[in-house]
Amino acid sequence: MSDTHVIAVDKLHAAIRQVVAGFGSSASEIETVASNLIEANLTGHDSHGIGMLPRYAEAFAEGGLKPNAHVRTVLDAGAMLRLDGDAGFGQVIGREAMELGIARARQNGCCIVALGNAHHLGRIGAWAEMAAAADLVSLHFVNVISRGIVAPFGGADARFGTNPFTAGVPVPGRPPMILDFATSMVAQGKTRVAHNKGELLPEGNLIDNTGKPTRDPRYSVLEPFGAILTFGAHKGYGLALLCELLGGALASGMTQHSHDNDKKRILNGMLSVLIDPAALGDRVAFDRETQTFVEWVLASPPQEGVAHVRVAGDPERESRARRTAQGVPVDATTWQQILSAAAKLGVDPAAVARAAGTA
Numbered sequence: 001m002s003d004t005h006v007i008a009v010d011k012l013h014a015a016i017r018q019v020v021a022g023f024g025s026s027a028s029e030i031e032t033v034a035s036n037l038i039e040a041n042l043t044g045h046d047s048h049g050i051g052m053l054p055r056y057a058e059a060f061a062e063g064g065l066k067p068n069a070h071v072r073t074v075l076d077a078g079a080m081l082r083l084d085g086d087a088g089f090g091q092v093i094g095r096e097a098m099e100l101g102i103a104r105a106r107q108n109g110c111c112i113v114a115l116g117n118a119h120h121l122g123r124i125g126a127w128a129e130m131a132a133a134a135d136l137v138s139l140h141f142v143n144v145i146s147r148g149i150v151a152p153f154g155g156a157d158a159r160f161g162t163n164p165f166t167a168g169v170p171v172p173g174r175p176p177m178i179l180d181f182a183t184s185m186v187a188q189g190k191t192r193v194a195h196n197k198g199e200l201l202p203e204g205n206l207i208d209n210t211g212k213p214t215r216d217p218r219y220s221v222l223e224p225f226g227a228i229l230t231f232g233a234h235k236g237y238g239l240a241l242l243c244e245l246l247g248g249a250l251a252s253g254m255t256q257h258s259h260d261n262d263k264k265r266i267l268n269g270m271l272s273v274l275i276d277p278a279a280l281g282d283r284v285a286f287d288r289e290t291q292t293f294v295e296w297v298l299a300s301p302p303q304e305g306v307a308h309v310r311v312a313g314d315p316e317r318e319s320r321a322r323r324t325a326q327g328v329p330v331d332a333t334t335w336q337q338i339l340s341a342a343a344k345l346g347v348d349p350a351a352v353a354r355a356a357g358t359a
């Protein structure tokens with residue numbers, strides 16, 4: 001296993017801002033992208049944090065990621081918005097799309113946001129957190145246009161992406177429930193992290209290039225490629241298809257349907273449904289029941305070896321508190337890949353390492 005750097009959050013910000021500046025981004029884009037990626041690391045989702053920068057640099061070099069793009073409204077039907085992300089940084093496009101959708105949901109009681117052609121939207125939970133902070137319930141169905149990496153249930157090769165499903169529900173008296181997961185057994189970025197750390201994946205996550213079960217993450221990272229399996233057998237597979245049909249066909253008019261998608265850019269389509277619980281008739285009952293039910297569930301006696309029952313969103317908040325205090329662990333391979341990407345972007349890697357305190 002390789003060594004790990006533990007980098008203080010303020011130093012990581014200083015270092016990552018330098019790397020993102022290499023894309024030629026505006027000052028506000030640098031801040032938004034760096035903060036969003038570091039936030040993913042803070043919440044424990046290293047797969048969607050700063051380790052994505054080398055891939056973004058490759059996508060940028062191919063012309064598939066366009067810095068300084070902004071969300072464009074294609075259709076404005078009041079409570080329905082169709083938006084185009086112009087292949088811009090998903091960290092910026094996702095934020096702008098949610099700001100528009102939140103404003104409309106406040107006016108109309110709900111809003112359906114169909115976002116297409118955004119470059120990688122990162123940790124989708126960030127968008128549900130934005131909606132929950134605005135006191136809205138939200139659902140997000142996301143597809144991925146990139147090299148197919150997930151096999152259909154019963155299939156022996158990869159046909160689509162890790163298609164995340166995400167939902168947020170505000171809960172009175174405690175932080176919101178933020179359910180946010182890839183519909184694959186494991187997020188692709190986590191196979192990359194495992195590969196970089198020299199670790200094996202648990203059983204049942206992956207098949208090799210001949211369709212046989214394997215624990216070696218290389219089959220998700222290096223040719224010849226195998227495929228990740230969907231979670232929850234046919235049920236998770238069904239949800240993955242729904243994400244493709246809603247986030248892809250409906251929201252962005254783009255689905256995955258060929259093997260020749262070897263470009264480095266990652267495009268996401270996202271169908272978001274935002275609901276103002278106050279506008280739906282009985283806010284008092286909603287607040288009472290969400291709070292009472294969550295308290296009831298949390299009071300379940302923990303099984304042996306479990307500290308306490310949690311609701312979705314709690315692990316990310318616990319990780320954020322811990323890593324903010326103790327620093328963000330970044331394995332040496334990932335850190336080296338980030339420094340190499342900086343060099344390709346015309347940024348002095350030694351200066352980045354000095355800013356992070358890893359020089």
Ligand SMILES: NC(=O)c1ccc[n+]([C@@H]2O[C@H](COP(=O)([O-])OP(=O)(O)OC[C@H]3O[C@@H](n4cnc5c(N)ncnc54)[C@H](O)[C@@H]3O)[C@@H](O)[C@H]2O)c1
Pocket residue numbers: 045047048120121122123124125142143144162163164166178179180181182183186187188190268309310311312313314315316
């Ligand atoms: N942009 C993209 O193309 C893309 C694609 C795939 C995944 N992603 C992102 O990858 C990230 C990681 O996805 P993942 O599938 O590895 O997530 P995961 O398997 O870690 O599951 C995370 C979810 O499970 C909840 N959870 C975890 N432990 C829990 C417990 N003990 N009790 C209650 N709830 C618990 C978390 O709060 C969270 O909602 C997500 O943020 C997702 O949005 C993005």
